Amino acid sequence: LxxxxxxxxxxxxxxxxxxxxxxxxxxxxxxxxxxxxxxxxxxxxxxxxxxxxxxxxxxxxxxxxxxxxxxxxxxxxxxxxxxxxxxxxxxxxxxxxxxxxxxxxxxxxxxxxxxxxxxxxxxxxxxxxxxxxxxxxxxxxxxYKETIIDNPEEGVVDVGKIQTIAFENVTFNYPDGEANVLTDITFTANKGETIAFIGSTGSGKSTLINLMVRFYDVTRGSVKINGVDVRDFDLYALRDYFGFIPQKANLFTGTISSNIRYGKKDALFEEVVESAQVSAAKEFIESKPHQYDEYLEEGGSNLSGGQKQRMSIARALVRKPEVYIFDDSFSALDYKTDATIRSNLKNYTDDSIVFVVAQRISSIMDADKIIVLNEGQMVGVGTHESLMQECEIYREIASSQFNEKEMAKYG
Structure with a gap:
């Protein structure tokens, strides 16, 4: 008792x-x-x-x-x-x-x-x-907490070379939310194309690309790769197609080389150097006392924000995936470095599908297709030139970033 x-x-x-x-x-x-x-x-x-x-x-x-x-x-x-x-x-x-x-x-x-x-x-x-x-x-x-994303027991592991990624009437809201974050999104990305997303904060840009790699599942509609719904893929096989560069650059304790090889464990040293060069990281890496063997502190705290972002880009490039996702990955870069990386990427990713989420129009002007999002809805699709003529929201974003001379040049 x-x-x-x-x-x-x-x-x-x-x-x-x-x-x-x-x-x-x-x-x-x-x-x-x-x-x-x-x-x-x-x-x-x-x-x-x-x-x-x-x-x-x-x-x-x-x-x-x-x-x-x-x-x-x-x-x-x-x-x-x-x-x-x-x-x-x-x-x-x-x-x-x-x-x-x-x-x-x-x-x-x-x-x-x-x-x-x-x-x-x-x-x-x-x-x-x-x-x-x-x-x-x-x-x-x-x-014992139930996972939101289930890996199918006999998921698809191979659909050959990726030719298309299609969003078909995609609507999404978070499990604990009521309002839709994305509503009726429809577009197709073809091999060799660069697709860019732009819009105000909270318009659903990052959420949209998270649906491709199944960090979340769509509420309605479907996302398909070569005609196969991503929910039918084996998760590991699906994500192996992608090179994902997140908004926040996360680095791990270890050497610069080991962090780049995180994208491909068996990458040759030449491949590490090549990815560093394309991401404009080669110069600052080789200026370090131990170069590629330079030790990084927890979270890469001994690197600047721009250097960490370039390392994050190099980590994805070394994999040579079929699909690249740049989730606002150029935000911490100065305009010169941004332009250098975009120029390098043209040849390096010409046989892949590239998705770019950006805040700066200058980062996506050369995209094959720009999708303008506003409050979770597509309000414009086209090239920079066509959107400047047809999309009011895109023009507003441009006018907030360009002066009159630049507007005359790029408009």
Missing amino acids: VVFIIGKKSNKISTFQQKNLDALNRITRENITGVRVIRAFRQDDHENDRFEEVNQEYANLSKRLFRLISKTEPLFFFILHIMVLLVFWVASNMIDMGTLQVGSLVAFLEYQFHALFALMLFSLVFIMYPRAAVSAKRIEEFL
Whole structure:
């Protein structure tokens, strides 16, 4: 009964304690990663107060839990000793009446001690169980959480060389969202073409390309490669067709060479150098003391934003995939480097399908097809020249980026 009562109380406290520990870790992580922002906005005191509030709550819960557990051991020993005294009292009367031998009493006490001691240890373990159960339940929720994207058991693994990628009446909204992020998107990309997407922030550009590699599945409609729905592909086979350069350049601890080879583990050194040259990374890499063996810190923190982005581009290029996806991958580059990479890519990717998400019109002016998105809908499709004549939103974007002289030149 005592074990049950203590276990029930400790389970409730342990649940709240774990939630506070989560909050404590989250605030600590935010303060470490955002230390420059905190200092820039002089929010040191605010963050200290925020941490102190959660930390104090965690400390109070921990003290309550430890006080509860600390009472169990003396309580169990008290019960153990009471039972021993009870045995002595009963046994003394039996010995006095001659119905019990002293040797039998000693043997019984020995057996009783081992039995009660084992029971006491079990009780202590049982009291610790609620804390472990709370942690185990949280781990179980993570391990058994259903995946949004399922890999078909007998998925398509080969459709030959990719000739077309087609979006057919694609509509998408996030699982926890209500409004559509994309609505009725239809277009076809053919081998050798460069397709660009442009639009305001939140117009659905990055979401659209995430549907190609099945980071999400369409809500309605379909995305097809050579006429085969991407949902029918084996996931690993599908993603092997793509060279994906994300919006945020993620590098790993290791050498420059190992980071580029992340796209192709068995890449020859010559292939690494070639991809670095095309991505305009060769110059800064070879200026390093150890060149391609230069060690990168966690997240590539010893590189600038533009250098990390060029490394990310090189990592995709070394694979020589059939489809390239540049998700706003030129945003951290200066105009000169941007122009150099785009010029290099023309010959390097002429036999592939290239998708480019961009904010700057100058990065996509030479695209074979530019798709203008606004609030998840296609409001314009065509070349730069045709869109300048026919698409009001595209002209607005252009006028916000070009001066009058440039508008006259590029319009």
